[in-house]
Amino acid sequence: MIFYLLYYGVQSFKFEQKDFDELLEQARERNERLDITGKLVYCEGTFIQVLEGDEQNVKDVYNSIEADRRLIATRIVTIGRVEQRYFSGWRMDFDKVSLDSINELENCTHPNVTDYISNAPAIKLLKLLIKQ
Ligand SMILES: Cc1cc2nc3c(=O)[nH]c(=O)nc-3n(C[C@H](O)[C@H](O)[C@H](O)COP(=O)(O)O)c2cc1C
Numbered sequence: 001m002i003f004y005l006l007y008y009g010v011q012s013f014k015f016e017q018k019d020f021d022e023l024l025e026q027a028r029e030r031n032e033r034l035d036i037t038g039k040l041v042y043c044e045g046t047f048i049q050v051l052e053g054d055e056q057n058v059k060d061v062y063n064s065i066e067a068d069r070r071l072i073a074t075r076i077v078t079i080g081r082v083e084q085r086y087f088s089g090w091r092m093d094f095d096k097v098s099l100d101s102i103n104e105l106e107n108c109t110h111p112n113v114t115d116y117i118s119n120a121p122a123i124k125l126l127k128l129l130i131k132q
Contacts, residue, residue, distance in 0.1 A: 001081040001082065001083065002052050002053065002081065002082050002083070002084065002085050003052065003053065003054065003055035003058050003079070003080075003081055004038075004050055004051065004052040004058070004079065004080055004081070004082060004086075005050070005051050005052075005058050005059070005062055005076060005078075005079045006048075006049070006050045006076070006077045006078050006079070006122060006125060006126060006129075007048075007049060007062065007065075007074050007075060007076045007077055008046055008047060008048045008049070008074070008075060008077060008117050008125075009046070009047045009049075009065065009066075009071040009072075009073060009074035009075075010045060010046050010047075010071060010072050010073050010074075010114075011045050011046070011047070011070065011071060011072070012069060012070055012071055012072040013070070014045075015042070015045075015070075019070070020042070020094070023070070024040075024092060024094055027040070027091075027092045028091040028092050030061065031053075031061070031091040031092055032091050034053060034054070034057040034060075034061065035053050035054065035057070036051055036052065036053035036054075036057055036058060036061060036091070036092075037052050037053065037085050037087045037088055037089075037090050037091060037092075038050045038051045038052050038087050038090065038092055038093070039086075039087050039090065039092070039093040039094075039095075039129045039130075039132070040092055040093070040094045040095075041094075041095050041096070041097055041128070041129055041132050042094075042095070042096045042097070043096070043097045043098065043099060043102065043113050044098065044099050044112070044113050045113070046113040046114070046117070047071070048117070048125060048128070048129065049065075049129075050086070050087070050126065050129050052082070052085050052086065052087065053085075062076075077117070077122050077125060078122035078126075086126075086129075086130055095132040097128075097132055099112065099113055099116070102116060102128065103116075105128075105131075106120075106124075
């Protein structure tokens with residue numbers, strides 16, 4: 001079984017393109033080494049990410065992310081186990097989405113990302129990551 005962890009975190013400064021590039025390069029290199037796959041979505045200052053792989057490796061990476069100064073706060077939404085990886089081809093897939101497109105997709109009017117995340121059940125967030 002594959003262990004997965006879904007969390008969200010808020011940026012501690014405004015990310016520019018070079019910051020995303022640097023982050024993804026670092027993440028993909030370590031994920032490759034630890035056989036971790038997943039998806040990272042950035043929406044208006046908030047990152048939503050799912051990490052999947054061996055339980056200890058995923059927890060180690062999450063501990064690094066939690067201590068990462070590029071984020072001011074992180075919170076685990078859910079953890080679980082699946083038969084197969086959702087993101088088997090991705091050492092870390094990445095996309096940016098706007099709150100407008102989430103609201104349109106979900107037929108909602110959330111005023112900000114935190115409002116959306118705190119009201120969305122974990123399965124909905126997971127589906128959003130899979131869809132993006
Ligand atoms: C939003 C965000 C997502 C990240 N995703 C990953 C990831 O998927 N894999 C990873 O190894 N590091 C990721 N990192 C980087 C880690 O926080 C950390 O800097 C890196 O793993 C090196 O950890 P270490 O200094 O404890 O060795 C991410 C950082 C941020 C801010």
